[in-house]
Amino acid sequence: MNQPDDAEIVHFDNVGLRYGTGKEVLTDVSFTLYSGRFYFLTGASGAGKTSLLKLLYLAQRPSRGLIRMFGTDAITLPRENLPGFRRRLGVVFQDFRLVQHLSAFDNVALPLRVAGVPEREIVRPVTDMLEWVGLGDRSHARPATLSGGEQQRVAIARAVIGRPDMLIADEPTGNVDPDMAVKLLRLFEALNRLGTTVVVATHDVHLIQKMPESLIMRLDKGRLSDPTGALRYPPRRVSTPPRPEVLGA
Amino acid sequence: MSVLPAMVEAFRGEWRERASAESRLLPQGKLSGPMPWVIAIMIGLTVVATASGLALRNTASVASADVAGGVTVQIVHGAPRERDRQAQAALASVRSAPGVVSARLVPQAELDALVEPWLGTSAGDDVNALPVPALIDVRLSGSANEAQLAALRTRLKAPAPAARIDAQASWLAPVFKAIGGLQWLASGLIALLAFATVATVLLASRNALTNHRTTIEIVHMLGGTDTQIARIFQRSMAVDAAAGGIGGLMLGLVAIVALGRQFAALGSGMMTSTGLGMIDWLVICCIPLAGVLLAVLTARLTVLGALRRML
Numbered sequence: 001m002n003q004p005d006d007a008e009i010v011h012f013d014n015v016g017l018r019y020g021t022g023k024e025v026l027t028d029v030s031f032t033l034y035s036g037r038f039y040f041l042t043g044a045s046g047a048g049k050t051s052l053l054k055l056l057y058l059a060q061r062p063s064r065g066l067i068r069m070f071g072t073d074a075i076t077l078p079r080e081n082l083p084g085f086r087r088r089l090g091v092v093f094q095d096f097r098l099v100q101h102l103s104a105f106d107n108v109a110l111p112l113r114v115a116g117v118p119e120r121e122i123v124r125p126v127t128d129m130l131e132w133v134g135l136g137d138r139s140h141a142r143p144a145t146l147s148g149g150e151q152q153r154v155a156i157a158r159a160v161i162g163r164p165d166m167l168i169a170d171e172p173t174g175n176v177d178p179d180m181a182v183k184l185l186r187l188f189e190a191l192n193r194l195g196t197t198v199v200v201a202t203h204d205v206h207l208i209q210k211m212p213e214s215l216i217m218r219l220d221k222g223r224l225s226d227p228t229g230a231l232r233y234p235p236r237r238v239s240t241p242p243r244p245e246v247l248g249a
Numbered sequence: 250m251s252v253l254p255a256m257v258e259a260f261r262g263e264w265r266e267r268a269s270a271e272s273r274l275l276p277q278g279k280l281s282g283p284m285p286w287v288i289a290i291m292i293g294l295t296v297v298a299t300a301s302g303l304a305l306r307n308t309a310s311v312a313s314a315d316v317a318g319g320v321t322v323q324i325v326h327g328a329p330r331e332r333d334r335q336a337q338a339a340l341a342s343v344r345s346a347p348g349v350v351s352a353r354l355v356p357q358a359e360l361d362a363l364v365e366p367w368l369g370t371s372a373g374d375d376v377n378a379l380p381v382p383a384l385i386d387v388r389l390s391g392s393a394n395e396a397q398l399a400a401l402r403t404r405l406k407a408p409a410p411a412a413r414i415d416a417q418a419s420w421l422a423p424v425f426k427a428i429g430g431l432q433w434l435a436s437g438l439i440a441l442l443a444f445a446t447v448a449t450v451l452l453a454s455r456n457a458l459t460n461h462r463t464t465i466e467i468v469h470m471l472g473g474t475d476t477q478i479a480r481i482f483q484r485s486m487a488v489d490a491a492a493g494g495i496g497g498l499m500l501g502l503v504a505i506v507a508l509g510r511q512f513a514a515l516g517s518g519m520m521t522s523t524g525l526g527m528i529d530w531l532v533i534c535c536i537p538l539a540g541v542l543l544a545v546l547t548a549r550l551t552v553l554g555a556l557r558r559m560l
Contacts (some may be wrong), residue, residue: 045285057470058560059470059560060560061560079557079560080474080475083469083472083474084472085475086470086472087468087470087471087472091470091471097463097466097467097470098467099274099464099467102274110274110467110468110471111471111472114468114471114472114473114477115276115472116363158471167309
């Protein structure tokens, strides 16, 4: 198992975000994420989870504050350098954002093709990944013919296929049955064990309980609280012992 | 020895693979809709306008070369005997004048043929009663200028006082002016068609960008570069423009051939003596290529400009 290290991967300092001239949806958000750790981002609907994730996956610039990612100032990052950073991220969008005219296979292969991976090196990992998420027999299906849960699994497969440095998932188990949710969580955990930093936004308490080793960030009306000490350095680990069934024993 | 071809083949394979993978990112058939047809029309019109401009230029050039050194001496006299005497005297004087390459008295038969459409030659037509001038067709070694004309006038004043001397080019000056105007018109049409092509491609690219915005955002989020996305649009536009360009060229060639036959049927010396040369046909065949390049460049700049406004 790959041990988490203390390398800073993301640092937010007094970050604020407002859309247009509206009021701030994120206020004075400051935290540091460390490489190889597993984070849950919780909060009620409208608390600002998706907005915070947008800042994390560089889809939005903050209105104020400082953001450092992978040791680089993300605010002043030249636009032409953004693709290189984004290729280090895997993102599971809340609305899946699958390309409708592409098959499940092509959707999952998309990050590899964008990264210029030769076609002969794409087939095997994509097929394996689709098998893993239980969609081996639906690889040629278009998103419109897939159920919500199946689409979500395709979105997750797409996010993890490139072995990203950081996986960001917005409500990744919202549309799948409990068994599949646990399976997907195990996939995230396996990736995390391989060194990928995982940030999962959810308000599913049961899901969080299944990962007792995780660190929790809670958003409340755009402000961040720190129930597990995840935002302090060194992060305080949750003391609750993990349940045996959660560990997959 | 076989390393270079192998490398080239590997590169081509890699490029084809990448192009194929990238082209799948956006649905190709729906990128530009009726674009090939629009481009075909634009290219067809451009081909016709260019061919017309080139043919007019050739016409003006040939006609100008024909008449540039030509001078006409008219002996206008009511008495046929005196007219003929002065004509012979003028011919002898002109032939020995400096700068004259040749001079010939236009035979009566040719004169009759010239006036026949207006005056007729059949019995009853009183053509012989009309004082038709005697004509001397003079060829100078260079273009006829005012100084040479003045020298000829002075020289003929004594032997042929009824002589009138004109440069042939001066008669055709209004025709050359009109041809020049038509050439400018053809150039203006070509420029307008190029502008219309750019505008059409620009609108089509923007429209395609709007239609595929979601996909483009996803590709961006997955680390796709602006250049990758622009390449997809460029490729699609190149295919559309090539198809439209070939169609437009065929359309234009049919129109040129049809127009050529119409002008040939006129039987006018000026129209039948000119046409399109090898270089002209080469220029015309390059128009679709220029259209493709223009469309691809426009699509690229439009897409890159629009993408730059996205994060």
